[in-house]
Amino acid sequence: MLSKKTKYGLKALTYLASQANKEPVQIAEIAQHENISQKFLESILLSLRKTGFLGSKKGKGGGYYLIKDPSEIPMTTVIRVLEGPIAMVPCVSLNFYEKCDDCPDENECSVHKLMLMVRDSALEVYRNNTLADILT
Amino acid sequence: MLSKKTKYGLKALTYLASQANKEPVQIAEIAQHENISQKFLESILLSLRKTGFLGSKKGKGGGYYLIKDPSEIPMTTVIRVLEGPIAMVPCVSLNFYEKCDDCPDENECSVHKLMLMVRDSALEVYRNNTLADILT
DNA sequence: AATTACCCTATAGATTTAATAGGATAAACA
């Protein structure tokens, strides 16, 4: 399951990307437009700022804005920051690899074999789509 | 993340599929060979029997065995029984569809759009692989 | 009748997720 955090984060990024100009948008406006708990969204936007997707401005007229062009933001990076590993098991993860406690040999594990294929197929989708591509 | 239930279930099915003959295999043997908690595995095998993947025999010489040929068991059905929906959000699920509480229009939702692609790519993998295909 | 091994329900412990609370900090503006 996709976490709410990822869902809300994606929606917020989309909303920012669909803005006509690059003026900061307030949390309240995004939360209201996307039906998201404002406080929860606040923490999500904060993490997106810290990971370099968003800029922010305090005080009146402040808010969040995209730092890069939507076409420069691949879904791979967004998903990894919001959701974590793209792989469904750590033993097939590119960026979050971990060996399984059980499983003496990955090359003889059917789960490993299957999940490698699943990871590759998901990765292809995320790599071929930027924030600009998923705008409606 | 793939649940342990799914992981263990897949491993157990694989182990049964790799048996030379169709004699029942005891839970203890599977648990030991795959490093799985026996009691936990017991409940997983039970659910696999109830959903028509496995047969069982009680008493001495009893155990679990595959009902169908491994090549007749597509990963789609296995994953759906063990893990649940293949889709990462209910609004793009074929077998477990649910409308989002937020989101007035799915056709204008970027998350929907992205997750539809991810679902399709995963589905292709699961549809093209049977239990026989993931044996090592 | 004794042994073996699956059958079944309930429950507890651990982890993760989702959301809330409450205030600190900084910018704008009158």
Add this chain to the structure above:
DNA sequence: TGTTTATCCTATTAAATCTATAGGGTAATT
């Protein structure tokens, strides 16, 4: 300079889910 606006940050809680265990019941074999 003081008030308002809006982000920044930490801690905590509530809920849900996952994982595993407990404890006995049932059926088949020998």
